[in-house]
Amino acid sequence: MRALVEAARRKGSALVVGLDPVPDRLPPGLRAEREKHEAVREFCRSVLEAVVPYAAAVKIQLAHFERLGPEGMRAYGELVREAADMGLPVIADAKRGDIAETAAAYAEAHLRLYGAHCVTVNPYMGADAVLPFLEEARRLGRGGGVFVLVATSNPSAGAFQEASEPPASELAARLVADLGEVRGCDYPDAGAVVGVTRPEAGRRVRELLPRALFLAPGFGAQGGGISGVRALLGGSGGGVLIASSRAILYAFEERGGDYREAAAEAARGMRDRLRTAGVKV
Amino acid sequence: MRALVEAARRKGSALVVGLDPVPDRLPPGLRAEREKHEAVREFCRSVLEAVVPYAAAVKIQLAHFERLGPEGMRAYGELVREAADMGLPVIADAKRGDIAETAAAYAEAHLRLYGAHCVTVNPYMGADAVLPFLEEARRLGRGGGVFVLVATSNPSAGAFQEASEPPASELAARLVADLGEVRGCDYPDAGAVVGVTRPEAGRRVRELLPRALFLAPGFGAQGGGISGVRALLGGSGGGVLIASSRAILYAFEERGGDYREAAAEAARGMRDRLRTAGVKV
Numbered sequence: 001m002r003a004l005v006e007a008a009r010r011k012g013s014a015l016v017v018g019l020d021p022v023p024d025r026l027p028p029g030l031r032a033e034r035e036k037h038e039a040v041r042e043f044c045r046s047v048l049e050a051v052v053p054y055a056a057a058v059k060i061q062l063a064h065f066e067r068l069g070p071e072g073m074r075a076y077g078e079l080v081r082e083a084a085d086m087g088l089p090v091i092a093d094a095k096r097g098d099i100a101e102t103a104a105a106y107a108e109a110h111l112r113l114y115g116a117h118c119v120t121v122n123p124y125m126g127a128d129a130v131l132p133f134l135e136e137a138r139r140l141g142r143g144g145g146v147f148v149l150v151a152t153s154n155p156s157a158g159a160f161q162e163a164s165e166p167p168a169s170e171l172a173a174r175l176v177a178d179l180g181e182v183r184g185c186d187y188p189d190a191g192a193v194v195g196v197t198r199p200e201a202g203r204r205v206r207e208l209l210p211r212a213l214f215l216a217p218g219f220g221a222q223g224g225g226i227s228g229v230r231a232l233l234g235g236s237g238g239g240v241l242i243a244s245s246r247a248i249l250y251a252f253e254e255r256g257g258d259y260r261e262a263a264a265e266a267a268r269g270m271r272d273r274l275r276t277a278g279v280k281v
Numbered sequence: 282m283r284a285l286v287e288a289a290r291r292k293g294s295a296l297v298v299g300l301d302p303v304p305d306r307l308p309p310g311l312r313a314e315r316e317k318h319e320a321v322r323e324f325c326r327s328v329l330e331a332v333v334p335y336a337a338a339v340k341i342q343l344a345h346f347e348r349l350g351p352e353g354m355r356a357y358g359e360l361v362r363e364a365a366d367m368g369l370p371v372i373a374d375a376k377r378g379d380i381a382e383t384a385a386a387y388a389e390a391h392l393r394l395y396g397a398h399c400v401t402v403n404p405y406m407g408a409d410a411v412l413p414f415l416e417e418a419r420r421l422g423r424g425g426g427v428f429v430l431v432a433t434s435n436p437s438a439g440a441f442q443e444a445s446e447p448p449a450s451e452l453a454a455r456l457v458a459d460l461g462e463v464r465g466c467d468y469p470d471a472g473a474v475v476g477v478t479r480p481e482a483g484r485r486v487r488e489l490l491p492r493a494l495f496l497a498p499g500f501g502a503q504g505g506g507i508s509g510v511r512a513l514l515g516g517s518g519g520g521v522l523i524a525s526s527r528a529i530l531y532a533f534e535e536r537g538g539d540y541r542e543a544a545a546e547a548a549r550g551m552r553d554r555l556r557t558a559g560v561k562v
Contacts, residue, residue: 149378
């Protein structure tokens with residue numbers, strides 16, 4: 001986690017800008033007369049350039065690149081490199097969940113080949129699905145790690161993650177606690193994805209993981225507010241990175257004008273709101 | 282599920298051949314002097330040609346293509362088309378687990394763009410993560426569907442999937458029951474991944490899902506035997522497809538000789554064992 005934590009502290013920002021590029025929502029000028037993957041790539045690169053002063057890191061949602069075929073994956077790799085050149089560590093939001101040598105193959109793909117620092121991982125198959133990603137991150141020694149899905153921000157999450165005793169989110173949190181190691185950074189290399197839309201669950205997960213770094217989606221577009229963020233803060237008032245995608249990427253739809261300026265303004269505003277609320281890493 | 286079920290009945294086979302191509306394990310002749318993705322593609326295509334008389338369908342493990350970069354994804358797409366030309370429906374073993382429009386993007390990628398019939402899906406994020414795949418399969422109308430991870434065959438599975446009350450595997454099974462619909466086939470379009478290595482869990486999942494089609498890994502290489510398979514059979518003695526990868530792909534390592542002949546022999550032997558045991562669809 002060192003790469004993320006250092007960037008967040010250097011920038012004084014707890015904001016992770018998410019790239020969820022939906023081709024139909026790109027600015028009309030970018031959509032005209034070109035291949036979708038080219039338009040997506042230019043859009044994403046321009047947004048990164050616009051938000052780089054305000055963002056601690058970037059989270060790339062793999063689904064939107066996978067659906068563009070092999071050329072989409074090429075664009076993903078190029079964006080990871082460009083983000084790194086701008087000093088933005090990359091979280092591959094892949095939510096992969098497979099085991100042993102198969103998980104190792106995914107880890108190799110995202111952390112080694114494409115070059116992301118961190119990757120999101122699904123806990124349903126247990127420790128076998130998480131450990132190979134941590135092992136690859138440790139071998140690479142680039143200050144990366146994993147974020148395990150614990151309490152997600154989507155509407156049907158609770159019906160699965162909180163419907164048993166102990167809740168599945170608690171089992172996932174235990175995996176994070178058991179597998180993470182502190183390496184060159186004051187946070188363990190296994191963190192947790194905890195949405196800001198379910199403060200009750202978030203508070204409980206924080207009790208289980210007092211020292212872990214949280215990656216928290218759901219702020220803004222998914223309806224989560226600053227009170228949901230406060231529920232996730234650790235004892236020292238930190239330990240949370242807020243991931244925001246659509247509210248920044250598509251800020252031009254509401255604000256009008258140039259999409260880059262709209263994204264920059266949205267990112268700066270969000271960074272400032274998080275600062276004011278005392279959210280930090 | 283119609284595509285899978287029809288193929289299994291036409292062939293009289295409950296065997297799904299899994300493609301998990303590990304570059305370092307390819308036959309030496311294929312490894313020499315060429316790009317990894319080309320070697321993997323030729324290996325997989327040749328194995329498919331060899332096993333086509335004995336296999337109901339093919340399961341492609343995405344991790345091993347993703348780790349080969351954009352060209353690996355191109356090879357995956359080509360293999361899906363080639364399998365379809367051979368009359369083999371394809372299960373994309375992607376285990377994707379994301380929500381709403383993101384899940385829809387993954388569904389578009391695997392079912393529409395790359396052309397697989399079915400896809401494996403992770404239930405941790407609840408119904409939001411499963412339904413978009415079913416909706417895409419239904420729109421396409423090609424007799425496809427999803428297999429939801431329920432009780433997997435890996436060593437750490439039980440520590441997550443059976444460690445609560447009700448167990449997470451039961452919550453996953455309920456998703457399968459709630460979301461699947463019967464469409465042009467006597468099985469619902471949502472099936473379950475249930476390993477043959479945990480007969481206790483398998484028997485319980487079968488009670489919860491008396492009518493569902495199971496995709497069962499873990500036979501052979503992962504230590505599961507025919508008794509583990511029997512625990513999964515439905516009331517009429519059917520409803521199970523057995524997925525076998527390494528025991529077929531790498532049969533040449535033990536048997537020697539041509540890898541295609543070794544794969545064909547292993548696949549025929551496995552089909553026959555399953556027939557003798559009364560495993561069918």
